[in-house]
Amino acid sequence: MASPDYSHHFSIRNIPFGIASGKAHPEPQVATRIQNTVLFLADLSFDSLSPGEAQDVFRDSSLNPLMTFPGSAHMAIRDSIRARFDKGGFGAFPEGSMEDIAHVQVHLPIQVSDFIDFSCSLDHVQNAGRIVINDDSPPPGFFHFPIGYQGRASSVVVSGTDIERPVGQYRSPAGDSTVVTAPSAQVDYELEFAAVVGKPLSRGKRLNATDADEHIFGFVLLNDWSARDIQALEMRPLGPLNGKNFGTTISPWVVTKEALKDFTTPGPPRRVPIPRYLEDPENTTYRVRLRAEIISGGKPTVIGEADVQSMYWTARQMLAHAASAGAALRTGDLLATGTVSGAVEGSRGCLLEVTEGGRLPVKLEDGTERRYLEDGDVVSLAGIAGDEGSGIGFGECVGKLVPSRPLEK
């Protein structure tokens, strides 16, 4: 099948940052994407940066050095690119600075320092609770603060990386209580949104939600691949580990918070009093529509679409909560929202919810059906700010589930 075209996500109003390489730029380095063109920033000059500063930061193989710059520096870079493009289109940039997206390889855009996966969606926790333990009451802490768990930083990979079906221990599907060691039979995806920390925060300093934006560099899509059977045996009481650590995929183009500034919107009202550090007058969040598809037999099937703004907790609140007990925030920290699910059918962010824990298979466009993912399935997440014509999107966050390599007996 032809690759879907995401050029409309990358209008000149976006100007995200990523790490890419190509024929003319063999070393992974900082780039942006405008429509279907990748622009390598080390080939440009900027009034706001000395040549040395520009080379150092733009030739790095991760965005981390750039992310430590103040927000004004990021704005200056984006404004400069925009001004040039507005004046002369692609002709405004040196010819050698650009390569077509089809011929470019994207790389993990950030060096992940620490990764927390929160659980911000009330609909998700209620559905999951109902399905897994027949109880839809949210977890005890849910309305008081964003609940979450630390993820494994080294498990975060860039869109396009194959995900190997994990092997683990879980209770036999036969229903007796034997524990088997085998490839997971319940691999799922989770449709998520994640904030990337730029400006660090020292240990002990703590942070109010109303001051959190300054520490957010931008956002990516995130697929929190999950093995439900492995999770089930390991989770009590310390939370998920191997059921999550086998892989986490992020989209390659980090959309800056500046690009999203016209899409802020109030979040849901609070249901219980919250402490000062989480207070944010309108619980400000972003209007971003997310979508998850499974591609099988060459055909895509949209499984769910949900809105970031429907979630109970916001990015600002995730950062404030992560720092509230005195932990530091480091450049490259990744804080994800957990599965984004909405209130209605068609808005569930993972197969666990869509299939009611595997009970009600979902039909795919190629005529097959799924309870959980099968080897060869490609999961594609996408996201766009506002509506389809906004010109500011996240592109694609994609991964193929491949078979487990053989298990040693």
Add this chain to the structure above:
Amino acid sequence: MASPDYSHHFSIRNIPFGIASGKAHPEPQVATRIQNTVLFLADLSFDSLSPGEAQDVFRDSSLNPLMTFPGSAHMAIRDSIRARFDKGGFGAFPEGSMEDIAHVQVHLPIQVSDFIDFSCSLDHVQNAGRIVINDDSPPPGFFHFPIGYQGRASSVVVSGTDIERPVGQYRSPAGDSTVVTAPSAQVDYELEFAAVVGKPLSRGKRLNATDADEHIFGFVLLNDWSARDIQALEMRPLGPLNGKNFGTTISPWVVTKEALKDFTTPGPPRRVPIPRYLEDPENTTYRVRLRAEIISGGKPTVIGEADVQSMYWTARQMLAHAASAGAALRTGDLLATGTVSGAVEGSRGCLLEVTEGGRLPVKLEDGTERRYLEDGDVVSLAGIAGDEGSGIGFGECVGKLVPSRPLEK
């Protein structure tokens, strides 16, 4: 009070690695400790390394580059130091290469990549279960694999760093179900042992316990400071987060596995069949005696002593389990055992167990008593291989609990 003397932990048979600085070595760099002398390795020459190799690795501010070297390189460095000392004592080393431990500052020895805190002690989980939920059955996964959770890498600090009492949300001690936001009233320590990964393992490769030693560089003591009240509200179902992230202390001198080779010992027999990747004929572990003290009013009180070898799961098995679903192991990964507790009174590794969840205060040598830690308390963990005369120990892992900085209203 006079600092305790740990020189007997650092005989010439130990030769651990750490990062230190001093008057003559103002930049933090690689060092070892012999008795009460710190030897800075960049000042020495080694037949096994070119001058350039030596300078690069020994002047680094973390052990990570050194840890990527093969085990034979670590052995050659230690053998060379030992041979010189055996021949000429301290006189065998250039005068400017040594500084007294009392005048040296230690630094975090490793750059922590990912940190997993496992829960390997059966006695600990049974006591904790009984105390917290009135049920001493081990967690569902306990006998099948080492259960654990990812910790926050940026929260790991070196011995000697103050730990600030965390602020968080928890259910009011008054017993009504109000949730308060306040400094934790239940700060505890946890006496733990941790493996440091040197040789990395790629994503997807997986690892058998019998092959795990090659990936272990060495071991440290670890204090998994915990806020029981904050943990209680947040843990269900995703595990602990802020109740742990406010600080984790490790000892400064990484004791190599080569130094511990005479202290291997079989671990406990298995109670259920385990998969190939966890099989290790004798469940080989190390004979290491750990001790936790609280220092209050200038007086130390030993609260508990327990043995690493009493735990159900071993370091090899922790590594194998961490990699079993396909996660990578990176140089600098830290894998801790969880609270080390034994079967008898006097062998509990945390106040939660010693005081039965705060019900039965413990008496301290200064005449006061404790349910949980008070501001100003110093917790000191120590550990020695074999018996007190072995000459191979971990020194001290110490931290003072200081008051929460004021909370904004």
